[in-house]
Amino acid sequence: MKSNLWVGVILAAGIGSRMRSSTPKPLHPLCGRTLIEQTVRTLREAGIERIVIVASPLLASNPQLLQIVNGDIGEGVTVAIQTEPRGTGHALLSASDAASQATHILVANADMPLVTTDTVRSMLTTHTDLNLSMTLLTGRGEVPAGFGRVVRDSDDHVIEIVEEAEADEGALNIDEFNAGYYCINTDIAWSLLERLQPSVTGEIYITDVVSAAVKNCAPVEAVLVSDLSEVTGINDRTELAAAEAVMRARILRHWMIEGVTIIDPDTTYIDSGATVGRDTTIKPGSHLLGETQIGIDAVIGPGTVLNDTRVDAGAVITSSHAESAHIGERATVGPFSHLRPGSVIGPDAHIGNYAEIKDSVIGPGAKIGHFSYVGDATVGAGANIGAGTVTCNYDGDVKHQTSIGENAFIGSGSMLVAPVSIGPGATTGAGSVVTHDVPGGARVAGVPARSISDPDST
Secondary structure (H helix, E strand, C coil): CCCCCEEEEEEECCCCHHHCCCCCHHHCEECCEEHHHHHHHHHHHCCCCEEEEEECHHHHCCHHHHHHHCCCCCCCEEEEECCCCCCHHHHHHCCCCCCCCCCEEEEEECCCCCCCHHHHHHHHHHHHHCCCCEEEEEEECCCCCCCCEEEECCCCCEEEEECHHHCCHHHHCCCEEEEEEEEEEHHHHHHHHHHCCCCCCCCCCCCHHHHHHHHCCCCEEEEECCCHHHHCCCCCHHHHHHHHHHHHHHHHHHHHHCCCEECCHHHCEECCCCEECCCCEECCCCEEECCCEECCCCEECCCCEEECCEECCCCEECCCEEECCEECCCCEECCCCEECCCCEECCCCEEEECCEEECCEECCCCEEEECCEEECEEECCCCEECCCCEEECECCCCECCEEECCCCEECCCCEEECCEEECCCCEECCCCEECCCECCCCEEECCCCEECCCHHHC
16 A cells, blocks of 8 residues: 555535525535535645545435536546435545545545635645644634534643533533544544444544544644634535635735735625736726636726636726637727627727627727627628627527628628628628628628619619
């Protein structure tokens, strides 16, 4: 067996009844990621590559969990099923087969997503450097409801964890509490857990391993968390909102330290997966959601919502929405425009107010000033799309493509009935209904549009 082979075990089999939700608690979102994803990423960043998620049968069959396990963070992640809710100790035993090759286990709770990577690293380092059998994470101060107390002997060594429900008055006065994260050597974990007696409720608790390890002369120590907000559990929607506020503040602080100007942090929301370049300014009421990527020197907001969108250097997005879009360098968007999935806005392009772009490529320097809809289209570099232009892309059954060439001029109120191609440098007159291709350099007008150089067209 390899030395110091760590496996992270995330306990996620709890019922979570206080959430009052048909969605299992570990799958509720926090700053753009589910609680289980947040915890997996924390362990990964701490250096633990193999992870076992202990799930209830209901959670294990949930399509969202299966998508997570099979997605970007799923490599090295397996799911073990706790067939019935018999306590945290029984949950850990459920992972014994999946973690059979490990020498050390890091036990985490899916409903404590605020524990930081630095804290987990501190636990791992303490455990290995001191050659401990068990290391637990503790907090000291005002004890949250339901947390067990950490009992120490006269030499300040941890000897026991007393659950709150079983604590006498003396134990209840202890201000050090068990946070629910543990490092355990597997050579004692499985043997001690298998020998533990169930409590009066029939459940087996990990906390009982502490006193059992001490009785077996196995060294046990604690790592004291420096920030009590890290060890806040999530049991209901109010605690979920409180955790969201803590994590959001962390994220905002991180980006401000990295050189991003955030005018009003209280009204700015940045998800865990979003990234922001230096010297970018984020104005009030803006939301950077999902895996949004912002380059340097951009200006976002006010009142802008970007979801899974890439914004390149120097772009300005004002009071607009974008989903799964790409906005090029120095491009400007808004106010009050909507970029739907598949929209690619080229460098120096301008999307003005009240424009909607869908699944279209807008070339460098092209201009779509206002009140226009461009869908399933390609717009060439330098083209000008007049106010009220619509690409009529849907015939009731199929979406059709529109192609607008470089430096074309589309007059205000033009209806481009797809499939249709407007050649480079072509012009459509205001109010034209274009039903046939327009050659490069041609000028068309009317309903339906015809060449205005053709005498038969007058």
